[in-house]
Amino acid sequence: MTGPAPLLRPELAALSPYNAGLTLAEVAARPGVTRVAKLGSNENPAGPAPEVIAAIREAAAGVGVYPDPAGRDLIAGLAAHHGLDPQLFALGNGSEDLLAVLARAVLRPGDEVVTLFPSFPLHEDYALTMGAKLTRIGLTAAGQIDLPALLAAVARPVRLVLFANPMNPAGVWLDAAALRQVLAAVHPTAITCLDEAYHEYASVTSGGQDEGPDYASAEPLLASHPGPLVILRTFSKAWGLAGLRIGYAMTNNAGLKRGFDLARTPFNTNILAQVAARVALVHPEAVVQAVALATRERERLADALNSLGLRVLPSRGNFLFVDCGRPAGPVAEALLDHGVIVKPWKQPGFGTWLRVSTGSSPDGDQFLAALARVLA
Known part of the structure; x- marks a missing residue:
């Protein structure tokens, strides 16, 4: 018995x-x-732009009503900001929420996830929760990303390639050439997710330009990457909205977008966060x-x-x-x-x-x- x-x-x-x-x-x-x-x-010690705080105060009177579950106004702003189709964006309660949503949408017991190590722990935890197994690619003795090992790992038919660029906690990063190598090496059946939570710190210069001297986002490669690709961004870091929990995903794949919408909770971003992020976008x-x-x-x-x-x-x-x-x-x-x-x-x-x-x-x-x- x-x-x-x-x-x-x-x-x-x-x-x-x-x-x-x-x-x-x-x-x-x-x-x-x-x-x-x-x-x-x-966290960003300066917080958000003053106009964001003013918008939150104004929006607070509406907290008795559910937010737009699709976040249409914010997604329209994000689409304009990035020059991408609004149909390929998804919102989350911080980008960490989207990590959980992605895991629920695509991972099955026994699936293999390739990630860099040391890692943001939730990259691993959500995969393990779904019964997936991890392949960790560590740093070299010099404290750099082990590019040959990463290229070899992603070339296999794994289910998901997931890592941050720049890395958290190590802070190291892939430059444009290395990033292109990795994306070119990814097996055509694999899903790739680049967590770019620290993108602004790596790319925005004092003149407001959107690329640093030795860092590149995967965003320009969304359209050309042959496999399913997701890029995660957050308003919690450089945008100064950590307490409101708001992040977003950009993808090149309508199926993945549908997966995000099916696996997330219906009202996963609150009204104040949506308003604050929308105003923040126009005050870079x-x-x-x-x-x-x-x-x-x-x-x-x-x-x-x-x-x-x-x-x-x-x-x-x-x-x-x-x-x-x-x-x-x-x-x-x-x-x-x-x-x-x-x-x-x-x-x-x-x-x-x-x-x-x-x-x-x-x-x-x-x-x-x-x-x-x-x-x-």
């Missing part, structure tokens, strides 16, 4: 709760903390300013961390990946007593690494002073 069925699906046994980090209030309540530098979640100057601040802080922090004798990987995100040379968990815990929040990385093989976001200059000063004391 068999016993009762397990309460939870067996796939969940491989997962750990997502490390969302501590809140400002939690750290501020610690004894002796007078100021908090929140550098653990890659706020993004240019945010990227300029992040770039200055990224370079300043990297120089200071190198002077402390720490290894820092090059980054095109609004964060740095730093090897403390000792377990990073206790370092991050000690920094909390100085009011500094960073993220110790917990994936296998990276226990001495932490990810630190680029905040304001005072945040950076507080972090550097506290880290010097902790390491001493």
Whole structure:
């Protein structure tokens, strides 16, 4: 006689709760903390354009009504912004929601997912939840993406190729030539998803141009890529809307678009988020300013961390990946007593690494002073 069925699906046994980090209030309540530098979640310290805040206030009177489930006004703005067919966009409660929707739409038990490592944990977790198996392509000893290994892995008939460019947490990236190589190598039956959450930090220059000197988005390749391709973007980072949770997908495949619509919840983006993102699109100057601040802080922090004798990987995100040379968990815990929040990385093989976001200059000063004391 068999016993009762397990309460939870067996796939969940491989997962750990997502490390969302501590809140400002939690750290501020610690004894002796007078100021908090929140550098653990890659947020934009400047927030959105003032016009966005005004639009949210105006829209707040309408929160008693369900939002447009299709987000038509925002999608029209996105289509105009990108010069693409509005029928090939999908909205999500942040781009992480779209990762879950994509997994539900396309992954089956036993399917293979190729991803870069170390990774944004939800790239792996949603795949594992659906019973898929992972193939991780790690960094080289020099801390670069292992391009030959990636090319060999994606050339096989895997179900899904999913990685971030620039990578999170490592910050490293594929340039235009390498990205074209990877997309050309992808097996024709494979689905490809490029998570470009940090696209603006990698591409927007002080003059507002949309390509950095050594980074390229997959967006110009959407039309020419022969297989199904999805690009994910978010308003949570450079656009300063992390608290509203709004992201979007662009695809070259009507079937994938239909899959997103079938697998998502009907009202997965709220009315304030839709309004805020729509207004943000017409005020890109706020993004240019945010990227300029992040770039200055990224370079300043990297120089200071190198002077402390720490290894820092090059980054095109609004964060740095730093090897403390000792377990990073206790370092991050000690920094909390100085009011500094960073993220110790917990994936296998990276226990001495932490990810630190680029905040304001005072945040950076507080972090550097506290880290010097902790390491001493």
